[in-house]
Amino acid sequence: MITYDEAFRRVMLYTNDFGEETVSLLDSTNRVLAESIHADRDFPPFDRSTKDGIAINYATFEKGINAFKIEGVLPAGIPQQKLSDINNCFEIMTGAVLPANTDTVVMYEDIEIKDDIATIKSVSNEGQNIHFKGSDKKEGVTLLDKGTLITAAEIGILASVGKITVLVKKLPKICVISTGDELVPVSIKPLPHQIRTSNVISLQAALLKENIIADHLHITDNKKVLEDRVSKAIDEYDILLLSGGVSKGKFDFIPEVLEDLGVEKIFHKVLQRPGKPFWFGVHEVSKTAVFSFPGNPVSTFVNYHIYFKPWFKNSMGLFYSDKYVILENEIKIQSSLTLFLPVKIKWVEGKLLANKIENNGSGDLTCLTEADGFICLTPKDLAYKEGALVPFFATKHTC
Numbered sequence: 057m058i059t060y061d062e063a064f065r066r067v068m069l070y071t072n073d074f075g076e077e078t079v080s081l082l083d084s085t086n087r088v089l090a091e092s093i094h095a096d097r098d099f100p101p102f103d104r105s106t107k108d109g110i111a112i113n114y115a116t117f118e119k120g121i122n123a124f125k126i127e128g129v130l131p132a133g134i135p136q137q138k139l140s141d142i143n144n145c146f147e148i149m150t151g152a153v154l155p156a157n158t159d160t161v162v163m164y165e166d167i168e169i170k171d172d173i174a175t176i177k178s179v180s181n182e183g184q185n186i187h188f189k190g191s192d193k194k195e196g197v198t199l200l201d202k203g204t205l206i207t208a209a210e211i212g213i214l215a216s217v218g219k220i221t222v223l224v225k226k227l228p229k230i231c232v233i234s235t236g237d238e239l240v241p242v243s244i245k246p247l248p249h250q251i252r253t254s255n256v257i258s259l260q261a262a263l264l265k266e267n268i269i270a271d272h273l274h275i276t277d278n279k280k281v282l283e284d285r286v287s288k289a290i291d292e293y294d295i296l297l298l299s300g301g302v303s304k305g306k307f308d309f310i311p312e313v314l315e316d317l318g319v320e321k322i323f324h325k326v327l328q329r330p331g332k333p334f335w336f337g338v339h340e341v342s343k344t345a346v347f348s349f350p351g352n353p354v355s356t357f358v359n360y361h362i363y364f365k366p367w368f369k370n371s372m373g374l375f376y377s378d379k380y381v382i383l384e385n386e387i388k389i390q391s392s393l394t395l396f397l398p399v400k401i402k403w404v405e406g407k408l409l410a411n412k413i414e415n416n417g418s419g420d421l422t423c424l425t426e427a428d429g430f431i432c433l434t435p436k437d438l439a440y441k442e443g444a445l446v447p448f449f450a451t452k453h454t455c
């Protein structure tokens with residue numbers, strides 16, 4: 057059996073590229089940019105006032121004149137104006153174009169206006185309160201690189217350069233597959249020996265966070281039926297996330313079925329808890345990636361976050377990097393397996409501290425609602441001391 061580090065390394069060798077597609081501006085939110093974006097004009101595109109006040113010619117003020125006749129009022133959104141006499145001024149609003157023969161804006165707080173004459177109380181310097189044309193970015197420069205994750209900030213840039221459609225990395229087509237004859241749909245009242253299928257619905261919810269609407273298929277623990285339906289799914293989808301049927305049970309047919317269908321086994325079983333019977337492979341022809349998780353809800357959930365998510369981020373070109381938290385209390389472990397323990401995290405004086413949550417093992421899905429994520433503890437003889445830095449996998453939005 058391989059270690060968690062080795063399993064992770066192997067999974068990451070099989071990242072994939074799903075191509076590109078064009079989507080509308082708002083639909084590109086949370087997607088990965090597949091083109092570089094250039095400034096279609098200077099940022100800002102004209103000298104703009106950053107204050108409400110008056111626009112003057114500073115040389116006039118320097119000559120000793122501090123009372124200016126007001127020629128008019130300039131709101132934002134009108135073309136550039138020009139003073140008929142440089143001894144005069146315009147009242148100017150924030151965002152308005154600076155008049156041609158002015159170079160300084162004095163805000164209302166620093167002037168007095170009486171009978172259409174503005175008298176200046178103070179000016180700190182020439183050119184004050186002006187956001188000069190091209191001072192942020194010049195026309196033609198790259199504003200966003202290919203491979204950038206598009207958040208609300210990038211949407212603002214895309215909007216300001218007039219992108220009504222955006223080229224983004226295509227998302228994979230994913231099917232989550234539940235297996236197990238004890239499972240019934242969420243809408244059905246289970247008989248005493250049955251349970252509602254919950255973990256694949258949880259996977260679908262996790263995928264929604266990645267903008268992916270995954271299909272759900274349920275297959276009974278019957279080898280022939282499994283072969284038939286998984287084979288069709290391999291043809292139709294880029295990724296299969298299976299749950300259940302990969303352990304040692306008499307009805308755990310998945311590893312056999314996958315190999316019979318031409319999915320190359322990269323590994324089966326990892327020295328970790330929970331999630332030890334994890335099976336990972338890639339179809340020899342279609343290159344469909346198959347993540348086959350053990351069915352216990354916590355196992356499925358942990359494996360999704362520690363394997364699938366980093367694999368998916370790298371496949372999208374976003375590049376996954378490890379995150380760490382600090383243990384608030386000592387943790388003693390007695391295991392030869394790498395442990396993933398649910399924790400609550402909190403910021404204390406600029407440090408992210410983690411506290412272990414008590415739970416009943418991999419069947420206890422109720423602990424997942426309390427947890428912000430999982431810490432990863434590799435086997436070692438001594439306890440993990442208070443203050444130790446350990447890898448952390450976030451499972452909640454808030455982290």
Ligand code: AMP
Pocket residue numbers: 234235236238239251252253254255256299300301302303305349350351352353
């Ligand atoms: P298995 O990996 O098929 O041996 O399943 C391990 C445990 O997880 C069993 O108790 C199953 O009933 C449970 N389980 C399997 N699939 C699901 C599912 N989709 N939702 C909730 N529990 C499941």
Ligand code: MG
Pocket residue numbers: 235236237300301351
């Ligand atoms: Mg099962």
